[in-house]
Amino acid sequence: MIKKVNTRTGFFGLLLILFWLKTMLAYFMDFTLGVSSVFQWIILFINPIATAVLFMGLAFYIKNTKLFYGILMIIYAAQTLLLYLNVIYFREFSDFITLNTVLGYSSVDKGLNMSSIALTSPHDIFYWIDIVIIFLLLVTRIIKLDTNSYSKKKSFALTSASLLLFTFNLTLAEMSRPQLLTRTFDSRYIVKYLGVTAYSIYNSIETEENQSVRADATKSQVTKVIEYVKKNYVKPNKKLFGLIKGKNVIIIHLESFQQFLIDDKVEGQTVTPFLNKLYHSKSTISFSNFFHQVGQGKTSDAENMLETGTFGLPEGSLFSQLGSTQTFQSAPAILEQKEHYTTAVFHGDVASFWNRNNVYKNMGYQYFFSAQYYDTKGDNSIGYGLKDKLLFNDSVKYLEHLQQPFYVKYITLTNHFPYDLTSEDSNFKTPNTGNDEVDNYFKTANYLDQSVAEFFKFLKKSGLEKNSVIVLYGDHYGLSNSENPYLSETFSQDPSHFKWYKEGSKWTNWDNAQLQRVPFMISIPGYKGGGINKTYGGEIDVLPTLLHLLGVNTSKYLEFGSDLLASGHKQTVAFRNRSFVTPNYSDINGKFYNAKGKIIKLKGNLKKKATASKKEVDQQLDNSDELNQENLLRFYTPKGFKKIEASKYNYNDGLQRELKIQNELGNNSTSLYSKNGNKDLQYLYQTDAPELKENDTTVSSQSSSQSANLLNSAK
Numbered sequence: 227m228i229k230k231v232n233t234r235t236g237f238f239g240l241l242l243i244l245f246w247l248k249t250m251l252a253y254f255m256d257f258t259l260g261v262s263s264v265f266q267w268i269i270l271f272i273n274p275i276a277t278a279v280l281f282m283g284l285a286f287y288i289k290n291t292k293l294f295y296g297i298l299m300i301i302y303a304a305q306t307l308l309l310y311l312n313v314i315y316f317r318e319f320s321d322f323i324t325l326n327t328v329l330g331y332s333s334v335d336k337g338l339n340m341s342s343i344a345l346t347s348p349h350d351i352f353y354w355i356d357i358v359i360i361f362l363l364l365v366t367r368i369i370k371l372d373t374n375s376y377s378k379k380k381s382f383a384l385t386s387a388s389l390l391l392f393t394f395n396l397t398l399a400e401m402s403r404p405q406l407l408t409r410t411f412d413s414r415y416i417v418k419y420l421g422v423t424a425y426s427i428y429n430s431i432e433t434e435e436n437q438s439v440r441a442d443a444t445k446s447q448v449t450k451v452i453e454y455v456k457k458n459y460v461k462p463n464k465k466l467f468g469l470i471k472g473k474n475v476i477i478i479h480l481e482s483f484q485q486f487l488i489d490d491k492v493e494g495q496t497v498t499p500f501l502n503k504l505y506h507s508k509s510t511i512s513f514s515n516f517f518h519q520v521g522q523g524k525t526s527d528a529e530n531m532l533e534t535g536t537f538g539l540p541e542g543s544l545f546s547q548l549g550s551t552q553t554f555q556s557a558p559a560i561l562e563q564k565e566h567y568t569t570a571v572f573h574g575d576v577a578s579f580w581n582r583n584n585v586y587k588n589m590g591y592q593y594f595f596s597a598q599y600y601d602t603k604g605d606n607s608i609g610y611g612l613k614d615k616l617l618f619n620d621s622v623k624y625l626e627h628l629q630q631p632f633y634v635k636y637i638t639l640t641n642h643f644p645y646d647l648t649s650e651d652s653n654f655k656t657p658n659t660g661n662d663e664v665d666n667y668f669k670t671a672n673y674l675d676q677s678v679a680e681f682f683k684f685l686k687k688s689g690l691e692k693n694s695v696i697v698l699y700g701d702h703y704g705l706s707n708s709e710n711p712y713l714s715e716t717f718s719q720d721p722s723h724f725k726w727y728k729e730g731s732k733w734t735n736w737d738n739a740q741l742q743r744v745p746f747m748i749s750i751p752g753y754k755g756g757g758i759n760k761t762y763g764g765e766i767d768v769l770p771t772l773l774h775l776l777g778v779n780t781s782k783y784l785e786f787g788s789d790l791l792a793s794g795h796k797q798t799v800a801f802r803n804r805s806f807v808t809p810n811y812s813d814i815n816g817k818f819y820n821a822k823g824k825i826i827k828l829k830g831n832l833k834k835k836a837t838a839s840k841k842e843v844d845q846q847l848d849n850s851d852e853l854n855q856e857n858l859l860r861f862y863t864p865k866g867f868k869k870i871e872a873s874k875y876n877y878n879d880g881l882q883r884e885l886k887i888q889n890e891l892g893n894n895s896t897s898l899y900s901k902n903g904n905k906d907l908q909y910l911y912q913t914d915a916p917e918l919k920e921n922d923t924t925v926s927s928q929s930s931s932q933s934a935n936l937l938n939s940a941k
Contacts, residue, residue: 252312255347269418277424299361440855458846463792477532479638488502501698516763521803524702526581549584554589590875610639615673656668663709761790800842
């Protein structure tokens with residue numbers, strides 16, 4: 227065998243076999259590809275070979291011995307790196323990495339270091355150890371270099387053979403999945419049939435085509451989108467239109483928080499007691515069948531839907547890839563221009579994460595209080611930034627100086643993978659499912675619940691509650707589909723809450739889809755007409771619902787959702803991969819299920835309805851994608867709306883600007899600070915955050931002193 231490896235052909239064959247084994251390791255241990263037949267298994271076994279031969283075979287065109295081995299090892303390592311990056315990405319997102327994701331990585335990498343480490347697994351060593359061993363064998367000359375080179379004719383024959391093999395692979399794939407490359411809606415189909423490398427090439431070509439389309443977009447293209455939006459516009463509920471007009475709007479973004487946590491119990495403990503109470507309150511309009519609709523942009527996709535009423539991109543993050551130059555007609559700009567709202571975001575991570583420092587300016591946010599405004603050192607931060615209890619507590623010194631009415635958003639982050647909390651932060655007893663992420667997820671969710679409860683107490687004590695509406699929503703799933711079977715073990719502890727519980731071994735894609743529900747609550751203190759609404763809807767519907775409650779007519783804006791409280795709201799909820807759910811049936815990855823999760827065959831009237839729903843989903847996503855990918859809003863400005871000038875926003879002097887405006891307004895200032903007789907309200911905030919327990923008095927006095935000094939300088 228050593229003799230064979232000492233030849234160029236033998237060495238190439240060794241690397242080919244090793245790469246095939248690594249790919250199989252990924253297929254069986256890390257990816258969930260949904261292989262459902264013997265024929266698909268055969269395709270799966272052969273799909274890594276063609277592209278590996280094609281790219282590693284390029285080395286045979288090189289005559290120089292050392293250069294041949296060096297280039298071959300570089301190509302081999304590069305293919306391994308691509309495979310491994312997809313492994314890590316899939317563990318977190320249940321999807322494969324795209325070119326857009328890679329291009330936008332610089333905007334998210336600052337917050338990924340800890341998460342990436344947590345995503346590693348012991349068997350990952352097998353992705354890399356062979357490269358180290360082979361390198362050592364080459365250096366010690368146990369594997370000898372073959373000086374006999376290939377002729378150009380033989381090299382070209384190998385390239386031709388790889389292309390022929392790929393054609394054969396693609397033919398088998400088309401037999402199993404017709405029109406694989408033209409009507410795919412799930413990246414897993416491409417990987418399952420053609421492999422990771424082929425998927426990356428396909429995705430890169432598709433990305434380049436999309437960029438070309440954006441560059442060639444014309445003003446006339448927006449007409450079709452306008453017609454679609456007008457045709458599907460849903461009039462507001464007359465009784466509720468303007469219900470909260472003029473009130474402060476406080477949005478609490480519940481990071482990675484899924485609906486099943488509401489009313490859930492584990493180990494005899496209630497996971498979210500405060501949110502449970504809020505959910506069932508008559509002063510809260512709650513939704514029990516509200517789904518997240520994010521794609522690879524995760525949190526940024528949720529924000530985009532919330533603020534603009536348009537979907538995220540089919541792949542990658544709109545914030546990261548397009549946000550720096552995108553034209554928006556977003557909630558903060560609409561409310562500032564029409565209702566004279568002050569707008570702000572509070573978030574304990576760096577401003578560049580998801581490119582927010584640029585996107586928020588294009589959305590018209592006046593203030594962005596990111597990590598630079600807080601003490602994030604040491605134990606104050608975890609994972610992606612400042613802990614939630616500290617975020618809410620430390621934001622008071624900025625919140626109290628905003629002119630009212632205001633539209634503000636709090637982006638929490640402690641309940642984010644890898645769900646780490648110290649024993650000082652929480653004594654919540656976790657279950658023992660055998661999966662650390664699942665077990666710890668309940669602990670961080672409980673911590674988030676406590677954080678929100680503390681903030682609500684402050685709102686009441688400070689008087690803000692009386693003139694405010696608090697919107698709470700979950701942005702996306704916290705546990706991926708691969709972890710749901712472990713999660714299902716906890717459901718058996720509370721069977722009355724989980725009536726559709728089944729063992730993890732019997733888990734289906736329909737069950738996964740049901741867990742894509744996230745909370746959506748509109749808390750209106752003093753209101754008595756709330757309750758739990760069973761209407762099906764998703765994040766795309768938040769903006770029209772909220773604007774109608776605020777008394778803003780949305781008919782002239784290009785939004786793709788509809789008012790959840792209106793009688794004309796359609797209950798077809800589109801997922802980003804073009805699957806969808808309705809109250810009566812669901813299309814999950816091309817298979818139809820009834821309301822009880824049983825696979826059904828479409829016929830008669832049901833087939834007509836399902837076909838209509840599918841068409842509705844495709845049109846909704848197609849029009850949103852065309853609008854965003856081609857930036858068509860640059861060609862359309864609604865009457866009475868002024869285009870946002872991003873250049874006029876600066877996020878480095880937020881508190882100074884607040885205090886300057888407050889001082890200039892004098893007795894006309896509507897800030898909470900001014901309404902409280904020019905007195906600081908930090909002392910009203912009570913938190914049991916261990917980081918503040920020892921220095922509560924000191925921290926409060928320092929905060930008051932800081933505000934006082936800046937106020938004096940503003941004068």
